[in-house]
Amino acid sequence: MSLPAGLHSRRALLKSAMSIGVAATMAPLLAACNNAGVQASAPLPTPTITNANDPRNKRFRMIDSFYTLDNDYFQGWAKGSAAAASMFLLSRDQEVDNSNVDTLKSVFESAPTKGIQGISTLPNTAAATPDIIGGAERAGIYVSSNWSNAPWSTPLDIGDHYFSYQAANDVAGAREVCKVLFQAMGGTGKFIHIEGNKGNSASDNRTAGVDQALAAFPGIKMVARQSGGFSRGATQPVIENLLTANPDVTGIMCQNDDSAIAAINAVEARGMSGVKIVGIDAIGEFLDAMKRGSALATWAHHGAWIGAYSTVRVFDALAGYRPTLPERMVYFGGFIIDTADAAQEYQDLMYSSKPLPFDYELMSRALHPDDWDPQNSLVPIDPAQYWPRDPKPAGYELPAPYRQPQFAADLRTATDRFRAAFRKDPFASVRRKCRNGGQDVLA
Numbered sequence: 001m002s003l004p005a006g007l008h009s010r011r012a013l014l015k016s017a018m019s020i021g022v023a024a025t026m027a028p029l030l031a032a033c034n035n036a037g038v039q040a041s042a043p044l045p046t047p048t049i050t051n052a053n054d055p056r057n058k059r060f061r062m063i064d065s066f067y068t069l070d071n072d073y074f075q076g077w078a079k080g081s082a083a084a085a086s087m088f089l090l091s092r093d094q095e096v097d098n099s100n101v102d103t104l105k106s107v108f109e110s111a112p113t114k115g116i117q118g119i120s121t122l123p124n125t126a127a128a129t130p131d132i133i134g135g136a137e138r139a140g141i142y143v144s145s146n147w148s149n150a151p152w153s154t155p156l157d158i159g160d161h162y163f164s165y166q167a168a169n170d171v172a173g174a175r176e177v178c179k180v181l182f183q184a185m186g187g188t189g190k191f192i193h194i195e196g197n198k199g200n201s202a203s204d205n206r207t208a209g210v211d212q213a214l215a216a217f218p219g220i221k222m223v224a225r226q227s228g229g230f231s232r233g234a235t236q237p238v239i240e241n242l243l244t245a246n247p248d249v250t251g252i253m254c255q256n257d258d259s260a261i262a263a264i265n266a267v268e269a270r271g272m273s274g275v276k277i278v279g280i281d282a283i284g285e286f287l288d289a290m291k292r293g294s295a296l297a298t299w300a301h302h303g304a305w306i307g308a309y310s311t312v313r314v315f316d317a318l319a320g321y322r323p324t325l326p327e328r329m330v331y332f333g334g335f336i337i338d339t340a341d342a343a344q345e346y347q348d349l350m351y352s353s354k355p356l357p358f359d360y361e362l363m364s365r366a367l368h369p370d371d372w373d374p375q376n377s378l379v380p381i382d383p384a385q386y387w388p389r390d391p392k393p394a395g396y397e398l399p400a401p402y403r404q405p406q407f408a409a410d411l412r413t414a415t416d417r418f419r420a421a422f423r424k425d426p427f428a429s430v431r432r433k434c435r436n437g438g439q440d441v442l443a
Contacts, residue, residue: 044086047361055319055366056089062118062314064307065095065107070231071258072283072351077307080356081120084308087360088315099124099197099230101132108132111141118142118163118314120307126150126201130158137161144313146306148201151390154383155328156399163317165329165381166310168301170202172441173280174209174255177299177336179216181251181278184296188219189250192242194228194235194263196255203230206255206280208389223249228259235262243270252277257286257298264289284351287343299441300346301334302427304356305376312363319366325401326380326414333377333440335431342433349430357426375426377440378418380411 049056064081068074085092097103123129126148136143137159146166155162193210196203224242228235254260260279267275279286282300289295362373431438
């Protein structure tokens with residue numbers, strides 16, 4: 001990409017960026033983020049732009065759409081997105097769909113009438129993504145989507161305005177956190193698995209990861225697998241019934257920490273000892289449970305980081321950056337928190353009143369074409385390998401660019417570039433307190 005005149009150097013960027021003003025529109029978000037133990041922050045800083053060619057002067061309009069504000073993960077998502085939007089002078093409309101696909105559709109359908117130019121989203125139902133994102137494509141609205149995507153539907157199948165898709169490797173993450181659990185169980189015992197929502201990419205992939213871990217530990221007997229809807233409210237009656245039916249269970253894995261809180265509450269209320277519980281997301285309440293010995297481990301994949309990064313992707317699209325093909329579908333890093341000290345460190349880093357530890361401008365490919373840093377691990381996704389359990393629709397072939405020999409070489413190049421770009425690690429202090437050094441789970 002060619003930058004506007006005057007933005008070709010690091011020096012020019014630094015000159016343009018950093019007289020700090022104050023955003024005055026953050027009170028509703030800060031009030032929301034003060035729920036469930038997340039502390040309100042000071043008003044967000046905004047840059048004063050002195051270079052007339054800086055794309056932030058265009059004050060792009062975006063929507064940030066996600067499931068809920070009822071847990072720390074998504075409060076962190078909102079906090080990260082809002083902070084990034086502030087640094088890029090984005091007008092940000094926050095929409096919460098409560099995991100209702102019809103609500104999400106209405107958010108997308110109404111976007112053109114609001115003058116929206118880009119959307120960061122987290123679809124609850126994978127099968128709906130071609131229709132929902134396809135509508136944005138037809139309206140000329142750029143989309144950065146996360147976590148859930150219909151099988152055999154790539155950005156190239158939708159169009160240029162499906163700018164990017166990001167997800168953690170749910171199969172690997174669920175597998176590794178279950179291995180921590182099964183090892184702590186001594187490789188034997190009865191195990192309950194609480195799924196998320198069937199048909200959601202993250203949930204289905206995490207179930208596949210659990211199955212991989214079970215195959216590696218034949219002494220673990222899974223006595224129940226039921227959906228908990230990714231929420232403690234839906235999980236509570238499920239886990240109560242399962243514990244009644246299986247009072248000798250010694251391990252529980254929930255596909256997110258909010259569901260795991262219901263399991264922890266049920267185990268503690270019954271006075272059950274020796275039951276080890278793992279989850280996914282690293283929300284504050286689960287980390288508290290780890291510190292008091294009521295939970296074992298969680299896979300942290302940083303809601304605040306992906307909320308910010310997806311917002312930056314929207315900005316980059318609107319600012320004119322054009323990604324290479326491997327950049328349009330990527331895994332991002334996350335690691336297992338498995339000690340009380342690491343749990344405390346992560347809370348201090350992500351859920352305190354302090355600003356989040358990210359350099360948002362440095363995440364931008366448009367503003368930092370030569371020295372950008374995602375501040376997390378990234379690995380390109382090969383769509384030919386991404387949906388191994390889902391048969392291709394009759395007559396479907398991946399778009400031709402994915403099938404060319406050059407794409408394999410481009411994947412290797414992107415992998416190397418992503419590795420080199422990741423220099424500033426905001427999570428280094430947490431990793432040092434994890435048993436395995438906080439290695440990112442990417443494969």
